Amino acid sequence: MLLTKREEHLLKAFQDYGKLSIDNISDILKVSKRTVYRTISDLTTSLNTLNISIIKEDNRYILAGELENLRQFSSQVTYTRNERLNLITYRLLTTSGEVTNEELQTEFGVSNVTIIQDIADIEKRLADFDLILGRKKGYQIDLNQDNARRLLAILMVNTIPVSDFGNQDYGYYHESYDQSFNQASAIFQKYQENLPEMDAKMSQFFIILLALANHGVTPGNIKLVSKVSLDFTQSVYAEYSKVTGHFYSIQEILYYASILDELLIKRQETPLFHENFDSAFYYSVSNLIDKVALYTKINFAKDRVLFKFLFNHIRLSLAVPTLFEDNSNAVIAHSALQHSEYLHRVVSLLVMEIFPRYLQSESELELITLHFASSLRRSPDIYPIVILLLTDERPLARELLITRIKTMAPFVEAVHVKPPLRFSQEDKEYYDCILTTKLLKDESVKVVSIYPDGKEMLQLQDYLQEVQSNREVRVREQKIFDGEYDFQKYFLASQILLERFSYQHLDNLSTFEETVPMVVNKIDYISDKDYLSQKLLRRFEISPMAIPETHLALLHTYSSRVTESCFMIFDLNVPVNAQSMNHETESVSRILVMLTRMGESEEIRDLMSAISQSIIENHLYTEIYKTGNKDIIYQLLNQIFTEKIKKLEN
Amino acid sequence: MEFQKDLIKLNQAFDNKEAAIRFCGQMLFQAGYVEEDYIEAMIQRNKELSVYMGNFIAIPHGTDAAKEKVIKSGITIVQVPDGVNFGTEEDPQVATVLFGIAGIGDEHLQIIQKISIFCADIDNVVKLADAQSEDEVVRLLDSVE
Secondary structure, three states: OOOOHHHHHHHHHHHHHOOEEHHHHHHHHOOOHHHHHHHHHHHHHHHHOOOEEEEEEOOEEEEEEOOOHHHHOOOOOOOOHHHHHHHHHHHHHHOOOOEOHHHHHHHHOOOHHHHHHHHHHHHHHHHHOOOOEEEOOOEEEOOOOOOHHHHHHHHHHHHOOHHHHHOOOOHHHHHHHHHHHHHHHHHHHHHHHHOOOOOHHHHHHHHHHHHOOOOOOOOOOOOOOOHHHHHHHHHHHHHHHHHHOOOOOHHHHHHHHHHHHHHHHOOOOOOOOOOOOOHHHHHHHHHHHHHHHHHHOOOHHHOHHHHHHHHHHHHHHHHOOOOOOOHHHOHHHHHHOOOOHHHHHHHHHHHHHHOOHHHOOHHHHHHHHHHHHHHHHOOOOOOOEEEEEEOOOOHHHHHHHHHHHHHHOOOEEEEEEEOHHHOOHHHHHHOOEEEEOOOOOOOOOEEOOOOOOHHHHHHHHHHHHHHHHHOOOOOOOOOOOOOOOOHHHHHHHHHHHHHHOEEEEEOOOOOHHHHHHHHHHOOOOEOOHHHHHHHHHHHHHHOOOEEOOOOEEEEEEEEOOEOOOEEEEEEEEEEEEEEEOOOOEEEEEEEEEEEEEOOOOHHHHHHHHHHHHHHHHOHHHHHHHHHOOHHHHHHHHHHHHHHHHHHHHO | OOOOHHHEEOOOOOOOHHHHHHHHHHHHHHOOOEOOHHHHHHHHHHHHOOOEEEOOEEOOEOOHHHHHHEOOOEEEEEEEEEEEEOOOOOOOOEEEEEEEEEOOOOHHHHHHHHHHHHHOOHHHHHHHHHOOOHHHHHHHHHOOO
16 A cells, blocks of 8 residues: 555544544645545545545544554655655765665665666766766765765755754754764854855755765865865864764865865855955856846846846855756746746856756756846835845745735835844834744734745735835935945045056066066065065966956955055057966956055955956946046046945945 | 974984884884884884875874873874875875874874864965974964864
């Protein structure tokens, strides 16, 4: 006798409680009454083989018949196809020998053919991660392959929901990993503040990766890791080895630090102050936006928020890609895209061209399209109310919710988001309405699901309309969220940078390596020119910064040997070849130099960041940097500074 | 963990890894940390599993069975500017700093772990290899908690 999960759940409820009403069952199974009737009917058919039936007494149902037969019935859990693919992969990644088709048939209660199909899908997916599935007498993944441990961590993140993980509910893995997950969580979280901010799912990945330390072979050949990453890893492993009593080698520590570098530290939105910056990734995201804009003729580059969301979303998806798609989850994004078929096609084709294979699942493509689609819908309107949304959900989920709110209530001018923990009484004064995705004690705060259904959306619409018609006119002093800015200081800083700006021709030698010291030599604001030339070249090797198809290269650093921060341009008499952000050769005829003094004021640093962003993110500006003469670029800088200061004022 | 200055030797040179390990063992023995048999156990341990740890360091220590030959926990640090090869000719693994270890019970593992974490930062290894005095070595290692 094979039961579906739902039937099994119901059978267990009968065994636990005896009598059950339709309402009881509906609550227990969390399904509609109609489904309850169907499940009862299905279970009746299944139980008939054991001579057991379900009878109705006073509007309640009970089991009747040869109940002792139930004892022989050993629970055969049935898995969905998605669960099976994940679990088989898990078996393969944790078994050093071979796993036979027969073993898998028994374990999962499916036929030989089903397993063969599953294995074919798994093999294909493993290949996306450069892992090879061996077949001799059975199936086997050679666990000496570098990516094996990392894939296991990805698989575990895929199969333990973030909220369960936070509650130390590790589902399938609980027996084998309870202890190490708990230990790794505690230690990782203790030091997490030393790392850049990250999504809960990303930290789950790093916690699991820590718990998998020493699993299989240690991937070797790691050369350079960043200071931030190494400091963090050293602290974490020092403590982790104390609690586990195991030894972790230098290679283990470097491996962990290198993954932190790759997935998090090198992928930061503001490139300027990071030594090992992943320019290729940065370029891929802005290139995606540019190309989508080109094919759709919609200027997505204007929407600064889009870059930010896409950057974070894709960064997370690259770290923890979905291994096997669960079709039941795809519905939300899918339905939201009904009217954006062309956009979806353009985005899909470009993502496939730009990003690695393992990212390109159908649901991932839909989610990325959704970011573009919601960019289109972000627009403020005329009878404004301002909402505060309290939530800890992922940016995409909450962005989707916000988009839906704004679509059905165009009078919503802005929805600000805060984690519930940071909610304060002051917020009530400031906002017209406060929504939360998590139940709070405060009853004036309206609860809303993160994925509300149609009915709930209608209710919410009524609620917001009521808020709008009853709203008090609030005098809002423009609240500045990120502390106080002294605009006078910003203004002075921009004057200083404009004064130091220069544009020169350079009679250079024929290689990039020879040209850089010549450039450095021309700049007055450097105390040790040899050192700085070497540093710039070394950095360029790690994070190449020629901008593809522009003949531009950017040299930038943050150093104690810089005496004054400055931005300068050098036109080369002889073009030289340099590596571009997407690791191709670019013929460079103009070099942009950005030098930042160690300990520089916040104002100057902000403005320098604004320049660097304008160079690589904005297509129009890049064009000006490429061809503009001194006056034009001076005007451009002036404009960028003004924009930046205006933005701070708002 | 305490570092004894007289257990630190700067500017040493060795023909091969066995000589290097033996030197570390001899120091521990002479200072009264281990019995003489421990030295052979250190050679043996390296044959079973190389004590080369990566990042240009090696941590010679005895086999588990030889733990009873340890009198008290101690550590000797030997600087080898020209390096000594702990690998093979085809696949050289050159160590420039050696940490000879005698540890009672778990201390053994703890000491190796601390050194590994410290030396995961190659800058720290360079500093140890360049140190000009025993005091400087002690100071560097004391920065490890």
